[in-house]
Amino acid sequence: MSIKVVRYQRENQHDYCEITMENNQGMQVKLLNYGATLEKILIPTAQGLENIIMSLDSPADYSKARNFLGGTVGRVVGRIRHGQWQYGNHIVQLPLNDGQNHIHGGTGTDTQVFDFSTHFDTHQSTVAFILFDADGNNGYPGNMKLQVSYTLDNDNQLTYRIKAVSDKLTIFNPTNHVYFRLNGSESDVLGLNLQLNSDVYLPLDADSLPYQGRKSVEGTVFDFRNAKPVGTVINSHDPEIDAEHGLNHPFLLRGDDPAAILSSPDKKRRVVMTTKSPSIVVYTANHFDHTGIAKHIGQYDGITLEAQVPPAEGSDLTAITLFPGEQFNTWTKWQFEY
Template sequence: MKTSFIKYGVKDGQDLCEISLENDHGMKVKLLNYGATLEKVLLNSENMILSLNSPEDYSKERNFLGGTVGRICGRVRLGQWKHGNHIYQLPKNDGENHIHGGIGTDMKVWNFKLKNSDQESQADLFLFDSDGDNGYPGNMKLHVTYKLDNKNNVSYKLEAVSDQLTIFNPANHTYFNLGEKATDLNLQLAADYYLPVGKDGLPNQGMQSVENTVFDFRQGKKIAETLGSDDSQIKLRNGLDHPFILNGMQPAAILTSDKHKMVMTTNAPAIVTYTANHFNHTGIANNIGQYDGITLEAQCPPAEGINLGEITLLPYEEFERKINWNFS
């Protein structure tokens, strides 16, 4: 097992570093302390996820590729959170709504330390997010741990605590492609229900059964079948952009290509899928096109209204999100 890092730049007076974890079989994981980002997963030198051309590109414009997106990943209707008789207002940065935490945790430079043993290589990343930042109450400390072992498990754990009542629903925003395009992949999800969404991307109909719909991935099927369908929800979002409510069975998701397989377990209640619908080979992500990858964002599903009890944290309540991706 090996751990190392190189400095590649400076942002806001802080060093930007690319971290490398490597197991005894030559599998490598590249991380960035910018955004606690999963940059590359190299299996036999082949990248299993979507990445920008260079580490320097990640801080040039927001892209969400592999980032730890928070404090909330996804949308908040009207940017509002109602708690009792009080309504908190978050900045509206997506039309009338709030999205992806404003200037989110994926756009900040995290501190880090490395740890290595015979069994696994590990990177711990830390961020202090101050009270009032992006309109969120509470001083919050975040701690992300990435680990790589000799069984080709890449694990991700996010722990956080706030000194005030607040809302928190982050997600790792990695796009998986297993060296192919999303349209070439087979997806299986342990989900009996999904959430239809409106034009603004927010749920508006409650949970709907996947039975007899293009959203039924329980037995596994090609993603291309769903993307190529005439389903009104797929056409509305130009692809998959939907939360799936997990039924508690593990693994939560299995992604397969002709050569590779990724098995995902998580303690999250939902997975939000997004098939890179907006990418078009322009800007800093000029090497990425539509449907080149798919996110499997382990988080709480977005709420229809502004009563956000599911993602409300009490003062000093400990938050813990766990994900494990096994590659073969």
């Protein structure tokens, strides 16, 4: 195992660093302390190392425009209707940055520079990121200490952990926003096979928020209980898929492992995902259009499997409420086979 740290820029008294972990199989994971970001996952091939996630051209590009690629998105990922959290007679108003809704924590944790430390031994290597997010930042109550870690072992498993504690009642529902592609940069994800251990999904309204509770996947295009190509769903002309221009839907997990399996068309590459989180939001990079800092990325060039508590229909956010001093702790593991 090895870890290498390279500083690529300095701004506002912060060092921006790229950290590379490499295991004994030759697999590499590149991280950025900007946003506690998973920048690249590189697997060895006969032609050299190949990146199997969506990435920008250089580490410095990540702070130029917000694209969520591999970032630790919080405090709350996804949308909050009207930006409102109500508890008792109290209403907390968050900034509206997605029409009449709040999304991805405002200027969220994926846009902040984390401190970090590294550790490795003969079996695994870990990078631990730490961020202090002040009371009132982006409208969220509570001074919060956030810890994010990535651990790579010699069995090609990458473990992602999030821990946090706040000194005030607050809401918290972060995730990693990595987009997998598996087959390098020359193909989209429509041919990838996806399996989800989920019997239930949440239909979305015009604001891309749940509005009619749970719905069985039985008899719908959202039935991924048996693996099938992502493209069969994207091209199904199902009204819900057409409205979102692809998948953007929460799937409630049954709780048995694995939560999800993503595999290449030839089955030679797989990501097997397990998580403590109760749901996965599947998003197929619907909005990318080869413009801006991500000009080399287009629609359906990647797919996210965002482990999180599913978004709520209204302002009752009990499921993601964190009490003062309460320890938040979640994890996701990705096992890579190639």
